[in-house]
Amino acid sequence: MDFITQHPVLVVSLAKIVGLMFVLMTTLAYLSWFERKVIAHIQSRWGPYYVGAHGLLQPLADGVKFLFKEDLTPPGADRFVYILAPMLALTLAMTTLALIPFGPPSVQWLGESTLIVADSSIGLMFVFAITSIGVYGVALAGWSSNSKYPLLGGLRSSAQMISYEVALTLAVVGVVLLSGTLNFNEMIQSQSGYYLHFVPRWNVVPQIVGFLCYFMSAVAETNRAPFDLPEGETELVGGFHTEYSSFKFAMFFMAEYANMITVSCLATILFFGGWLSPFPESWTFMRYLPPVGLLALAVYLAYDTVVLARGIARIQLIVVTAGALVIGLACLHPVVLAIIQGPFWFLLKVGLIMFFYVWTRATLPRLRYDQLMSFGWKFLLPVALANLVITALVKVWPMLVNHG
Amino acid sequence: MSIVPISYYLVLSAVLFGLGIVAFVVKRNIITIFMAIELMLNAVNLAFVAFARAHNQLDGLVFVFFVIVVAAAESAVGLAIIITVYQNRQTLNLERINLLKF
Amino acid sequence: MxxxxxxxxxxxxxxxxxxxxxxxxxxxxxxxxxxxxxxxxxxxxxxxxxxxxxxxxxxxxxxxxxxxxxxxxxxxxxxxVEERTDYSKLxxxxxxxxxxxxxxxxxxxxxxxxxxxxxxxxxxxxxxxxSTRELSAQLFQKYLFPFEATSILILIAILGALVLAKKDE
Incomplete structure (x- = not known):
């Protein structure tokens, strides 16, 4: 007991970690639903439809299915590494989110900033540190399966991830130069203000080249289409996780989504002003967007419940509608309204970037491996470097002029 | 909150360096021997950081930075050499790569 | 503790x-x-x-x-797996x-x-x-020359790795 009273930060941190884990796990499950739904609608299909209303219970069914599948270990596999690989992939992918600020540091509880688990003075460096170890999950999974397709997939993806990490980092350094800090909250605060009183002063405006480089290399870094060669099923069966089944496979799946979330969060923070609202302070009515949006959702769901749904789906829809209604009404309370502003804008931006991710996947065909490598090294890297040099020159120019 | 004495770090650094030397001598695979060198570099880095803290100066940290950069360059070239050696000799065992040995 | x-x-x-x-x-x-x-x-x-x-x-x-x-x-x-050859008794x-x-x-x-x-x-x-600021000030002022030297070192290392990995025509 003494130990705990000596270190109150442990209790608060633990509470925040548990909360984040809970939200994250649900989000990861529903991202698969989101992706399938979006791709289906892009391709004029319905997507998941039968398990619950709008297929909303599909993730649950998938989870149960994963749990009850037989857990195979291929003969001759290196057991320890074989088990370690998916755990490493998922843990590292989820750890990065501890450094992400979901809202302004002014939202506090027990004297600790509530909406970020670990506010490090060099948060960006730590995110890169953790994502750079993420390669091990993929490489080791490929090696330990003792099978040739996973090995090829693992080799490919580790080469790809190392190559694109360079471009990714260089694309971000421009932003670091502009804001002059590595702390996420300070970075976001440096983006406040407006051009012409209504265009937000986000880094994406001066750093548009940096953002495009970042996004392309981020897609490659997370092994997503059109850069999903590590799991190119036409040539490699299933890539590095061919031999994995049951929950270990699910762990790789979740790690991929967690990485997507991290990368989108990073893009939001670095280029789109994080938890800042895109509208000027004077537009006070915009503060009511979160409750109004939720209430509109509730109205739509209520219409759905009455007109479309049948049987169990109808009961489920009633529950969801009631939830949206209650949360929407709660958001009208001034205290809740103030707290909800930061997270609302942050999550909205992250969601839009995630949508963009899925959109790319549905639109673009896969690259060939040599095209991928030459694109990374011969195009993305030089462009990111040029962007960095120009940013540095622009930043230093006033000083040079004044001295000369 | 009390702080761990610097001497603890120094002892750990010495032990790791010694283990690195043992690995360097005992192992027979070129890649593992190369890893032993990295282990020794790491041990030295720990001593650098500990001394930097003890003297409250930043020079030690800057040195660690340089050591890491040099290690990166060294491992890039070293691994390229290892791949070439393997292509020529089909083995990674150091004792079988003995053409120049008298 | x-x-x-x-x-x-x-x-x-x-x-x-x-x-x-x-x-x-x-x-x-x-x-x-x-x-x-x-x-x-x-x-x-x-x-x-x-x-x-x-x-x-x-x-x-x-x-x-x-x-x-x-x-x-x-x-x-x-x-x-590493083979255990015993050429060196020492x-x-x-x-x-x-x-x-x-x-x-x-x-x-x-x-x-x-x-x-x-x-x-x-x-x-x-x-x-x-603080990272102090460290970088040290790195880019007091140790600027070694810093530039390491950048050349890295360039040479990249070239060396490329030459070694290049296939003979």
Whole structure:
């Protein structure tokens, strides 16, 4: 007991970690639903439809299915590494989110900033540190399966991830130069203000080249289409996780989504002003967007419940509608309204970037491996470097002029 | 909150360096021997950081930075050499790569 | 026991276990993983010493780039279990005892030397962590020339690796 009273930060941190884990796990499950739904609608299909209303219970069914599948270990596999690989992939992918600020540091509880688990003075460096170890999950999974397709997939993806990490980092350094800090909250605060009183002063405006480089290399870094060669099923069966089944496979799946979330969060923070609202302070009515949006959702769901749904789906829809209604009404309370502003804008931006991710996947065909490598090294890297040099020159120019 | 004495770090650094030397001598695979060198570099880095803290100066940290950069360059070239050696000799065992040995 | 002490002993134990595994493991991949363990626990120790930036660089460059390269090469060459050839009797019998002796001697010497005596039992400076700003100021002003020299070194290393890896026509 003494130990705990000596270190109150442990209790608060633990509470925040548990909360984040809970939200994250649900989000990861529903991202698969989101992706399938979006791709289906892009391709004029319905997507998941039968398990619950709008297929909303599909993730649950998938989870149960994963749990009850037989857990195979291929003969001759290196057991320890074989088990370690998916755990490493998922843990590292989820750890990065501890450094992400979901809202302004002014939202506090027990004297600790509530909406970020670990506010490090060099948060960006730590995110890169953790994502750079993420390669091990993929490489080791490929090696330990003792099978040739996973090995090829693992080799490919580790080469790809190392190559694109360079471009990714260089694309971000421009932003670091502009804001002059590595702390996420300070970075976001440096983006406040407006051009012409209504265009937000986000880094994406001066750093548009940096953002495009970042996004392309981020897609490659997370092994997503059109850069999903590590799991190119036409040539490699299933890539590095061919031999994995049951929950270990699910762990790789979740790690991929967690990485997507991290990368989108990073893009939001670095280029789109994080938890800042895109509208000027004077537009006070915009503060009511979160409750109004939720209430509109509730109205739509209520219409759905009455007109479309049948049987169990109808009961489920009633529950969801009631939830949206209650949360929407709660958001009208001034205290809740103030707290909800930061997270609302942050999550909205992250969601839009995630949508963009899925959109790319549905639109673009896969690259060939040599095209991928030459694109990374011969195009993305030089462009990111040029962007960095120009940013540095622009930043230093006033000083040079004044001295000369 | 009390702080761990610097001497603890120094002892750990010495032990790791010694283990690195043992690995360097005992192992027979070129890649593992190369890893032993990295282990020794790491041990030295720990001593650098500990001394930097003890003297409250930043020079030690800057040195660690340089050591890491040099290690990166060294491992890039070293691994390229290892791949070439393997292509020529089909083995990674150091004792079988003995053409120049008298 | 306070938190820093627990952290120190856990990480020190992990580092030593990792180093021992590096020696004892026969699969090169296991050795590489053990080395990654050592590096990550050393990074935590750097955090404990207040060197945040160095800790991050340690993980990014060492664990995230150099060791990935090692693992990549091991996978590429498909290096199997290390064979135990006994050409050198000296290494076999004298290696381990001499290594242990050396590390103990080194520890003793570090603690008993002129510098060591001054700081051995001191607590060393403040608890505050080093700011990245100060570190970079040091790096780009006092050590600017070595910094530029390392950049040329890296360029040469890239060229060297390319030349070595190039296939003969």
């Amino acid at each position: 306070t938190l820093p002490f627990i952290m120190f002993f856990v990480c020190a134990a992990l580092a030593v276990i990792g180093a021992l595994t590096l020696i004892l493991a026969r699969e090169p991949i296991h050795s590489a993983l053990a080395l990654v363990l050592v590096m990550v626990s050393l990074a935590v120790l750097y955090l404990l010493l207040g060197a945040e930036f160095i800790a991050a660089v340690q993980i990014i460059v060492y664990a995230g780039a150099i060791m990935v390269l090692f693992v990549f090469v091991i996978m590429l060459l498909n290096a199997g 290494a076999k019998f004298a290696g381990l005892p001499l290594g242990i002796f050396l590390s103990l001697a080194l520890a003793y010497w570090m603690l008993e030397s002129f510098i060591g005596k001054q700081i051995a039992n001191g607590l060393g400076g403040t608890n505050a962590s080093v």
